[in-house]
Amino acid sequence: MKALQTLLVIALMAVAVPAVAQSADDLARMDGALKAIDTTPTREALDAGFADPPAVLKAAVAQTERTTYERQRALTMLSMYPTDETLAFWRTLLNDNDVEIRGLAVYSAARTFGQTPTPALISFIETALQDRDPVVKKWALRGLRWVKAPRATELLGHYASQADPALAKVAKTALRRIE
Amino acid sequence: MLRRLVILTMCAGFMSACGSDDTEEPLVIVSGNNATNNATNNASNNATNNTTNNQTSNNATNNGLQPFDRPDLVTLADEDIVTADNGVSQEISFTVPENTQSVVVTIVGASPGSYTVRSWTNGDGTPLVNLGWLATDQGAPSLCLGCPQRVTSAESAMAGMVPTNPDVSVKPGTHAVTFYSYRQTSLVGNRTPLAGPARVIVTAKVAPAVPESGVLDLNLWFSGAQGLTAETAPTDVNFQQMLKDVGIVYGKVGLKLGRITYNDIEGDFDIIENAIVPGNAMKDLFAQSANAPQDAVNVFFVEDLLTGRAGQQGFGILLGVSGGIPGPVGLMGTERSGVVLALKRSPMAPTPLFKVMAHEVGHFLGLYHTTEQNAFGGPAVNDQLADTPENDATYLMHNTGNGEILSPSQGTTMRLNPWVRQEAN
Numbered sequence: 001m002k003a004l005q006t007l008l009v010i011a012l013m014a015v016a017v018p019a020v021a022q023s024a025d026d027l028a029r030m031d032g033a034l035k036a037i038d039t040t041p042t043r044e045a046l047d048a049g050f051a052d053p054p055a056v057l058k059a060a061v062a063q064t065e066r067t068t069y070e071r072q073r074a075l076t077m078l079s080m081y082p083t084d085e086t087l088a089f090w091r092t093l094l095n096d097n098d099v100e101i102r103g104l105a106v107y108s109a110a111r112t113f114g115q116t117p118t119p120a121l122i123s124f125i126e127t128a129l130q131d132r133d134p135v136v137k138k139w140a141l142r143g144l145r146w147v148k149a150p151r152a153t154e155l156l157g158h159y160a161s162q163a164d165p166a167l168a169k170v171a172k173t174a175l176r177r178i179e
Numbered sequence: 180m181l182r183r184l185v186i187l188t189m190c191a192g193f194m195s196a197c198g199s200d201d202t203e204e205p206l207v208i209v210s211g212n213n214a215t216n217n218a219t220n221n222a223s224n225n226a227t228n229n230t231t232n233n234q235t236s237n238n239a240t241n242n243g244l245q246p247f248d249r250p251d252l253v254t255l256a257d258e259d260i261v262t263a264d265n266g267v268s269q270e271i272s273f274t275v276p277e278n279t280q281s282v283v284v285t286i287v288g289a290s291p292g293s294y295t296v297r298s299w300t301n302g303d304g305t306p307l308v309n310l311g312w313l314a315t316d317q318g319a320p321s322l323c324l325g326c327p328q329r330v331t332s333a334e335s336a337m338a339g340m341v342p343t344n345p346d347v348s349v350k351p352g353t354h355a356v357t358f359y360s361y362r363q364t365s366l367v368g369n370r371t372p373l374a375g376p377a378r379v380i381v382t383a384k385v386a387p388a389v390p391e392s393g394v395l396d397l398n399l400w401f402s403g404a405q406g407l408t409a410e411t412a413p414t415d416v417n418f419q420q421m422l423k424d425v426g427i428v429y430g431k432v433g434l435k436l437g438r439i440t441y442n443d444i445e446g447d448f449d450i451i452e453n454a455i456v457p458g459n460a461m462k463d464l465f466a467q468s469a470n471a472p473q474d475a476v477n478v479f480f481v482e483d484l485l486t487g488r489a490g491q492q493g494f495g496i497l498l499g500v501s502g503g504i505p506g507p508v509g510l511m512g513t514e515r516s517g518v519v520l521a522l523k524r525s526p527m528a529p530t531p532l533f534k535v536m537a538h539e540v541g542h543f544l545g546l547y548h549t550t551e552q553n554a555f556g557g558p559a560v561n562d563q564l565a566d567t568p569e570n571d572a573t574y575l576m577h578n579t580g581n582g583e584i585l586s587p588s589q590g591t592t593m594r595l596n597p598w599v600r601q602e603a604n
Contacts, residue, residue, distance in 0.1 A: 032578065032579065035529055035530070035579040035581070036578045036579055036580075037497065037498040037499055037528070037530050037535055037538065037578070037579060037580040038497055038498065038499050038500055038501070038538070038539065038542075038578070038580070039497075039548075039551075039578060040486055040487070040493075040494070040495030040497070042493075043493060067527055067528055067529050068527035068528075069496070069498070069524055069527045069528030069529065070528075070529070072496045072524075072527075073495060073496055076485070076494055076495045076496045077493070077495055079487070079493040079494050079495075080492075080493030100527060104496065108494075111452075111494065112493075142450060142452075169447065170449075172447075173447045173449070176447075177452075177460070
């Protein structure tokens with residue numbers, strides 16, 4: 001029985017190892033795009049270069065040894081893949097230790113899905129607005145500009161009139177920029 | 180055309196901060212905020228900077244609307260044109276004088292129109308930009324890869340410069356240029372021709388030889404991000420060190436920073452959410468350069484910078500953006516008149532701010548990325564310069580912007596750009 005289990009593990013490793021190697025290669029090839037300072041690849045370029053671009057981008061976001069900028073690049077590039085899985089992934093980033101990652105995750109969700117907002121999106125944003133760090137709140141307010149829902153305007157109005165002058169300023173700007 | 184641009188509250192009331200002609204330090208002009216301007220009183224924008232450092236004989240601004248007035252520059256054409264229903268403009272011809280070292284054509288239209296040079300014939304009749312490239316070139320309409328002189332396209336305003344590589348040179352005689360205007364209908368290059376008016380300025384840099392050195396004046400604009408303002412930046416140790424570092428990078432190719440003005444951005448521009456494709460924030464930001472205190476390259480410092488459009492077409496975070504490759508020449512206040520840098524992002528990125536600034540201003544002066552990112556299996560897109568290695572991240576104009584090296588040819592391109600003046604001018 002144990003021999004069978006060992007065989008099974010070896011068989012699984014045989015399948016898994018190439019996948020891991022491929023992922024490492026993909027991450028290395030993605031490196032230049034993540035470090036680029038003034039260009040962002042198109043979805044067509046990503047699709048041409050990778051079998052599963054969202055998986056590579058998510059893996060890059062998870063690499064906490066990368067700079068915040070590189071992780072944010074990967075995070076925002078996921079906006080080219082507006083799926084439920086992307087939204088769910090961004091939501092998991094509310095647990096990230098880096099406030100800039102938490103903030104840009106909620107902003108990205110709002111900007112990407114704000115045209116047709118769902119209760120899940122609104123809930124995501126409201127959760128982010130409860131974050132202890134004002135950086136996250138600021139990104140959430142910036143994101144509300146893109147959300148076409150009465151609740152978005154209501155939240156911005158609330159923050160525009162609150163005591164924290166920095167957040168009030170962001171909320172007022174977002175209100176002005178609502179399209 | 181530009182009269183339609185919004186004239187925003189201006190900065191006026193200048194005072195000298197420091198500098199003398201024989202110092203290596205950049206001259207500094209602090210621009211205050213204590214005056215307002217509007218479309219009817221913009222003559223006040225002609226005020227000469229009342230500084231004590233003077234070199235200032237020519238640093239009066241031109242209202243943003245008039246071609247530059249500098250001894251080494253000649254305006255060869257300033258015409259209103261119209262693009263037809265097929266997007267093609269009438270031909271503009273102009274006579275290039277002897278000893279012309281570079282020529283820049285700038286076309287200024289209006290969003291959502293994008294513009295590019297459709298054809299350009301040199302003074303000896305040879306093509307600089309191939310007629311027909313928009314139908315056949317692999318990079319069309321964004322970039323003519325196969326043209327002897329590479330050109331780009333850009334929304335609202337763009338410029339084409341000859342030469343930006345040593346394989347071409349400006350020939351005296353009659354040049355002929357046509358433009359093409361279109362509306363981008365998707366992010367993947369679909370387009371429809373666009374009819375409409377535009378203004379064309381042709382600027383020539385005349386000198387006995389290619390300049391061995393040059394001076395670059397800057398207007399710096401602050402949104403208040405990271406505590407930097409027109410008042411604080413001139414004495415901010417880190418910011419001043421950053422400028423010195425830019426000067427060191429440029430100094431290696433004979434370029435030094437000259438007169439620098441410090442200006443506050445009017446309005447709330449802490450984040451630009453739609454760089455590359457100008458939306459309201461981007462164009463309003465660049466348009467403020469119409470009120471700059473001197474004709475100089477405009478560098479705007481904001482907190483965050485993103486690119487992309489609304490909805491689900493995707494976007495990305497950036498460290499910097501240039502108004503063009505090169506940026507518009509001869510006028511201020513266009514929707515492409517400057518570069519924007521993200522102050523907040525830089526400490527979190529592998530590329531320090533001075534390199535981002537040097538890189539983006541490099542674009543504005545006509546430098547392309549040495550190698551466009553090609554990790555995705557497509558063909559490499561390299562610049563046209565033989566002395567820039569492919570995909571070498573130690574070069575400033577690599578797309579990661581984390582190098583410092585400028586090649587001799589890149590230095591030549593920068594010094595040939597009309598934004599760079601000779602010391603005496």
